[in-house]
Amino acid sequence: MDGFNRICTGIDIVSISRVRRASGHRRFITRLFTGSEIEYLSCRRAPYTLYAKLFAAKEAAAKALGTGIGRGFGFNDIEVVLSDMDNVPGLKFYNRAAEALAGRRAFLTYSSSGDITVAKVVIE
DSSP states (O other), X not given: OOGGGSXXXXXXXXXXXXXXXXXTSHHHHHHHSOHHHXXXXXXSSSHHHHHHXXXXXXXXXXXXXXXXXXXXXXXXXXXXXXXXXXXXXXXXXXXXXXXXXXXXXXXXXXXXXXXXXXXXXXXX
């Protein structure tokens, strides 16, 4: 079986309070999140909770791709797409992350409890 016919998963867990502290720094935000993500989150009441979910989602996606962040692509090459309509998150891949996805489909789920958020990505 070649590497493109298997299901790959990635999971990541993040401290929301840690992201809350870091989200006060513009460099942290612009280095990790795309313009669309920043725009979407800027009008939220407590954006740091969603920033933590997106951070975990990007890390989980990179793990599911088998590389991790920084090995061929960065945080801005993976975008979490949020919709107020159906509240189902999706993923978009750019540049070398899109090449690593190679036409496969990616599915994202995440959840939070207390100070912890977790994200899981499945690629098939």
